[in-house]
Amino acid sequence: MIALADCNSFFCSVEKVFHPGLDEKPVCVLSCNDGCIVALTPEAKAIGLHRGDPIFKMRDIVEHNNVKLFSTNMYLYAAMSKRVNNILRTAVPHTESYSIDESFLYLDGMEKLYNLEEYMRGVAEKVKLYTDIPVSVGIAPSKTLAKMGSKFAKQYKGYRSVCMIDNEDKRRKALELFELADVWGIGRQTLAKLNYLGIHTPLEFADKKESWVRSHFNLPEVQTWKELNGIPSINTAEVAQKQSISTSRSFGEMVTSIDSLRASVADFAASCANKLRGQHSVASTITVYIMSNRFREDLPQYSNGQTAILPISTSDTIEITQAALSVLESIYREGIFYKKSGVILGNITDASVIQQNLFDEVKNRPQRFQLMxxxxxxxxxxxxxKIKLAVEGEGHQSWHSKSEHRSGNYLSNINEILTINI
Structure with a gap:
């Protein structure tokens, strides 16, 4: 059996931990530059707010209902996520962090020692006690069914934080009640095709024969079909590694100088390279794009992007940044007020197998690897x-995002540690 532990409204829940008095109050976390709502509590949804809403359009609702706003603070959320995962790892030997607020727990063999439902309910209570973060848990034979179970546990209080799908009747009932559009692995195009073929519920899809699914869909949809039938088929570690890595940001203030753009692109390239090394991967393509403010019709409009191909796949910050800056030089145009830039790393492969190049100009790769x-x-x-490339710049820069409602980094910065007045 596999369990999925999903932190409820994670960003908002973390903010509520450090700001007492917000229980059952509407809370929203805002995106880069405090532009849109990226996370919200059920109470905020109940008054008409939605994820993705531009906050300037919702000011009346926010002010009338005294909605508490916070700027996204990924340092704080990552630190709390680490604490939650440490608790999960002490409870279950084999765990896999899938995202900042979700972890898969492999429970094989534990059913001989525990009642899995009660055991995971105890784990959820422990997480709540130690971190004050509410967790919903789904338990099932496959990851897709476990994700469905966690959503049922989150939606219905009667489950007391844990929904277990452990027999055929429960599986069919869950598939009958669940929204097809919410099934993990079914995107908009797949959903449209399923509806066109007369399938409107997960149960209808799961009841199809495998030969029919293979004749109409590709491997990912076949894997989803198997998962819905309780057959584990998705390797989430493999899925994560295949994804491209992107870092982009809308600027706090529009910039015109190439130096400011260089600093932003270098910062984003370094972040992408760090993520690559974190998942033990390398990339061979680098895309850089820049754009003006499309909402400022009174200003000249311009956007462009290009891709560079590296001779050897790498995760070296210096090499990736140099390539990204070279692309930036080729697409930069003077006289434009730029609002956003971004870096995307593609063609990602495992770092253990790298195709060499006879004409490689980097002669000290082993030493560079040790440096990174x-x-x-x-x-x-x-x-x-703490250590970064000089081109990334120092201190607060004009391209840095606005974060007027940011909480302190209470768990990772001694200068912003939480203080209590008595």
């Missing part, structure tokens, strides 16, 4: 970006 490893260790110990 040492920098990662120092930054992990003393804080992100």
């Amino acid at each position: 490893k040492s920098i990662d260790e120092i930054n992990h110990k003393f804080g992100l970006k």
Whole structure:
């Protein structure tokens, strides 16, 4: 059996931990530059707010209902996520962090020692006690069914934080009640095709023969079909590694100089490279794009992007940043007020197998690899970006995002530690 532990309204829940008095109150977390709602509590949904709403259009609702707003603070959320995962790992030996607020727990063999439903309910209570973060748990034979179970546990209080789908009757009932559009692995195009073929519920899809599914869909949809039938088929570690890595941001203030754009692109390229090394991967393509403010019709409009191909797949920050800056130089145009830039790494493969190039111009790759490893260790110990490239710049820069409602980094920065007035 597999369990999915999903933190409820995670970003909002973390903010509520450090701001007492917000229980059962509408709370929203805002995106980069405090532009849109990216997370909200059920109470905020109940008054008409939705994920993705531009906050300037919702000011009347926010002010009338005294909605508490917070700027996204990924440092704080990541630190709390680490604490939650540490508790989960002490309870279940084999765990896999799927996202900042979700973890898969492999329960094989534990059913001989525990009642799995009661055991995981105890784990959820422990997480709540130690971190004050509410967790919903789904238990099932496959990851897709476990995700469905966690959503049922979140939606219905009668489950007391844990929904277990452990027999055929429960599986069919869950598939009958669940929304097809919410099934993990079914995107908009797949949903449209399923509806066109007369399938409107997960149960109708699961009841189809495998030969029919293979004749109409590709491997990912076949894997989803198997998962809905309780057959484990998705390797989430493999799925994560295949994804491209992207870092982008809308600027707090529009910029015109190439130096400011260089600093932003270098910062994003370094972040992408760090993520690559974190999942033990390498990339061979780098895309850089820049764009003006499309909402400022009074200003010249411009957007462009290009892709560079590296001779050897790499996760080296220096090499990736140099390539990204070279692309930026080729697409930059003077006289434009730029509002956003971004870096995307593609063609990602496992770092254990790298195709070499006879004409490689980097002659000290082993030493560069050790350098990156040492920098990662120092930054992990003393804080992100303690060591970085000079081109990334120092201090607050004009392109940095606005975050007027940001909480302190209470768990990772001694200068922002929470203080209590008595």
